[in-house]
Structures are given as structure tokens and as C-alpha cells.
């Protein structure tokens with residue numbers, strides 16, 4: 001995997017990282033409302049929304065050598081190796097060339113977090129954390145209707161288990177840095193967005 005220095009030596013493609021883009025990580029369990037809220041935040045506050053899951057799904061549908069591996073990992077509810085995901089995020093940031101990104105569904109574990117930091121040298125401005133009870137997340141996922149292979153109950157259960165194990169170390173790491181903005185995500189979409197707005201208005 002490229003380090004920040006190696007990437008810099010490769011010239012113009014890394015210009016976006018040299019600009020030190022503003023990055024907000026958006027975390028929360030499967031079904032907590034990350035994607036829904038990111039769409040609203042992007043519109044109102046001018047961020048570019050990058051969903052790690054969407055990038056991985058697109059990669060898994062391409063001819064990429066990693067396609068089958070990604071599909072299998074997702075079906076098992078596990079987390080794709082960081083080098084694959086970080087590369088996709090980094091490429092998307094270069095290609096889009098904007099300077100304010102919402103990174104949705106990443107970092108999902110401590111390995112994701114450390115890899116992103118090492119490769120890009122970027123620290124998030126803050127971390128938005130949608131806190132929602134598992135029962136509510138399960139109800140939402142079973143009604144999501146996006147024909148996602150991983151929204152079947154067997155995979156949903158596996159994803160919850162992985163989330164409950166892997167998310168706390170990430171939240172602890174950023175809590176110690178005073179960067180976590182936790183939101184009660186069990187309320188309506190509009191109520192959650194009111195809290196989100198307050199946070200972005202205070203930060204921007």
C-alpha cells in the first residue's frame with residue numbers, strides 16, 4: 001500500500017491530498033441512518049458524500065481481481081481488508097478533487113482507522129456517530145428495500161456482531177481526541193437531522 005510520501009512522489013494525482021481536505025467520518029451500526037443523513041448533509045453543507053460500502057459494491061461488480069473476495073466478505077458480514085478500502089477512498093478523493101468529504105461507513109475497525117491515517121496522512125475534523133439500538137436498526141434494514149444481498153436476516157445478525165466488536169475501539173480512539181459527536185439516531189429522520197445541523201453549524 002502507498003504511504004503518503006510515496007503517493008506525493010507520484011505527482012499530480014495526489015494534489016487533493018496535498019490540499020489536506022476536510023474529512024468527517026460518519027459512523028454508526030448498519031441501519032443507523034448514515035447514508036440517509038449524509039445525503040442531507042452533503043446538500044446543505046456542500047460536502048461530497050463517499051460511502052465506503054458503495055465504493056466496495058461498485059468494485060465488486062467490476063472486473064477487479066478483488067471482486068469475488070469483496071462479495072464473499074460482505075455476504076459474511078465481515079470487513080474487507082483495509083488496503084482495498086483505503087485505496088478506493090483515496091482514488092475517489094483524487095478523482096473528485098473536492099476539499100470537503102463525508103466518509104460514510106469508515107473506519108469500521110481499528111485496522112481501517114490506522115491504515116487510512118498511515119496512507120493518506122489525513123486526520124478527520126470530527127467523527128459523527130449515530131447511536132441506535134440494534135432492534136431499531138434491524139427493523140430498518142429489513143425494510144430497506146434496496147435488494148442488498150447483505151440485508152438478509154442471517155447476514156444482518158453477523159454484521160451486528162462485527163459492529164459491536166469492531167466499532168468501540170474506533171470510538172474510544174477518537175473520543176480521547178475529543179472528536180466524537182454522538183447523536184441519538186433512534187428518532188425520526190428530521191429530528192436526527194436537526195441535531196446533525198447543530199453540529200455542522202458549530203463546526204463549519
Ligand SMILES: Nc1ncnc2c1ncn2[C@@H]1O[C@H](COP(=O)(O)OP(=O)(O)O)[C@@H](O)[C@H]1O
Pocket residue numbers: 028029030031032033034035036037140141143144145185186187188189190192
Ligand atoms: N431516523 C430514521 N427513522 C426511520 N427510518 C430511517 C431513519 N433513518 C434512515 N431510515 C431508513 O432506514 C434504512 C437504513 O438507512 P440508511 O441510511 O441506509 O442507514 P445506514 O447507511 O446507516 O445503513 C433506510 O431504509 C432508511 O430510509
Ligand SMILES: Nc1ccn([C@H]2C[C@H](O)[C@@H](COP(=O)(O)OP(=O)(O)O)O2)c(=O)n1
Pocket residue numbers: 028029030031034035051052053054056073074077078079080081085104105106107108112150159
Ligand atoms: N469500511 C468498510 C465499509 C463497508 N464494508 C463492507 C462490510 C459492510 O457490511 C458492507 C456494507 O457497508 P455499508 O456501509 O454500505 O452498510 P450500511 O450502510 O452500514 O448498512 O460493506 C467494509 O468491509 N469496510
Ligand SMILES: [Mg+2]
Pocket residue numbers: 034035051053105
Ligand atoms: Mg449505508
